[in-house]
Amino acid sequence: MEPPSSFDRESSSPVSLWASVTPCLSSFESLHGERRCEVAIVGGGFMGLSAALDLAEASVDVVLVEAAEIGWGASGRNNGLIAPLPEAQSRTILPRGESASDTQRLLTSFRLTADNRLIMGGASTTAGKDHTRLLPHLYRAARHRFPDLDGLSWRFGWSGYLALTQDHLPRIFNVADGLHAGIGCNGRGIAMATAVGVELAKIVRGMAVHDCDVPVHKVKRVFGFSLRHPGVAAAVYWKRALDSMERRMSRRSGAT
Numbered sequence: 001m002e003p004p005s006s007f008d009r010e011s012s013s014p015v016s017l018w019a020s021v022t023p024c025l026s027s028f029e030s031l032h033g034e035r036r037c038e039v040a041i042v043g044g045g046f047m048g049l050s051a052a053l054d055l056a057e058a059s060v061d062v063v064l065v066e067a068a069e070i071g072w073g074a075s076g077r078n079n080g081l082i083a084p085l086p087e088a089q090s091r092t093i094l095p096r097g098e099s100a101s102d103t104q105r106l107l108t109s110f111r112l113t114a115d116n117r118l119i120m121g122g123a124s125t126t127a128g129k130d131h132t133r134l135l136p137h138l139y140r141a142a143r144h145r146f147p148d149l150d151g152l153s154w155r156f157g158w159s160g161y162l163a164l165t166q167d168h169l170p171r172i173f174n175v176a177d178g179l180h181a182g183i184g185c186n187g188r189g190i191a192m193a194t195a196v197g198v199e200l201a202k203i204v205r206g207m208a209v210h211d212c213d214v215p216v217h218k219v220k221r222v223f224g225f226s227l228r229h230p231g232v233a234a235a236v237y238w239k240r241a242l243d244s245m246e247r248r249m250s251r252r253s254g255a256t
Contacts, residue, residue: 016158017082017117018071025070037063039204045075046189047182050197051204058205074189077160079109079121080131081138083152090116093146104246105239108141118142118149123162123187123236131159162187170196172216174209182214 039055041048044066055062066072085093090112094100099111108122122138135157143150165171165184170192173181182200185192199214209216224231 015156016076017113017119017156018076018078020156022071031065035063037061039063040065042066043073044070045073046193047075047197047200050194051201052197054198054201055204058201060205074160074163074185075193077158078187078190079119080134080157080159081118081120081142081154082156083118083149083154085112085116085118085149085152087116089148090118092148093118102145104243106236106243108138108145110145117155118146121187131157134159170214172196172200172203172212172214173219174216175219180204180216 038061041052041062041064044064048064048066049070052062052064094110094112097112099109101107101109106123108120110118110120112118120138120142122134122141135154138157139154142152163184164186168186170182170184170186173183175181180200180203182193182196185196196214199212203209203212203216
């Protein structure tokens with residue numbers, strides 16, 4: 001499969017379908033000096049915007065600050081490959097427009113947009129903002145899932161970071177008095193981050209933490225955090241090997 005035509009590893013903004021179809025936002029004022037408000041929110045992703053909207057609707061004086069642009073971080077980087085499909089092919093691979101994923105340890109997900117674009121995402125290798133190693137794994141996954149699409153030209157390709165927790169559930173941390181942070185959407189941030197944002201807004205407005213639908217914790221030191229990069233890379237290689245072994249065993253059992 002051909003690499004995405006819009007691949008731009010030097011860009012500081014996500015080169016993605018979402019960036020291409022989102023209208024340019026009006027320019028916002030830069031923060032200079034001091035600005036007083038009842039609630040300050042740092043980060044203009046799904047979570048921050050959800051919290052800000054909930055607070056604003058409750059007539060709370062809230063200010064949201066973002067270092068780059070709205071949706072610049074993980075919120076603008078969900079999934080990773082886009083390919084426009086002829087209608088005949090889209091009816092073949094996902095005839096009812098389902099959203100789906102496999103059951104591997106390093107899963108891949110895939111769905112169709114309303115205008116027949118195939119979106120694929122996965123965690124087959126570590127990437128961050130540099131996705132040169134990730135995209136070949138997604139190409140192979142696409143060929144494996146949909147062999148009829150071999151040779152298809154992929155229009156976009158991008159990557160980002162996952163915030164993982166051991167139980168795959170998000171967290172709210174009470175960093176200090178009056179200071180809370182939400183994290184850990186485990187690659188499902190569109191729904192989870194939006195919901196966590198609402199819960200953060202409720203806490204700010206006085207809801208008791210034991211009534212929160214998301215676990216609230218004190219910040220604590222994570223053992224081995226300085227080794228997270230090699231540790232995650234090793235875990236990815238190990239789980240990829242297990243997935244590969246299971247696929248080979250499955251093919252052998254199917255052949256008999």
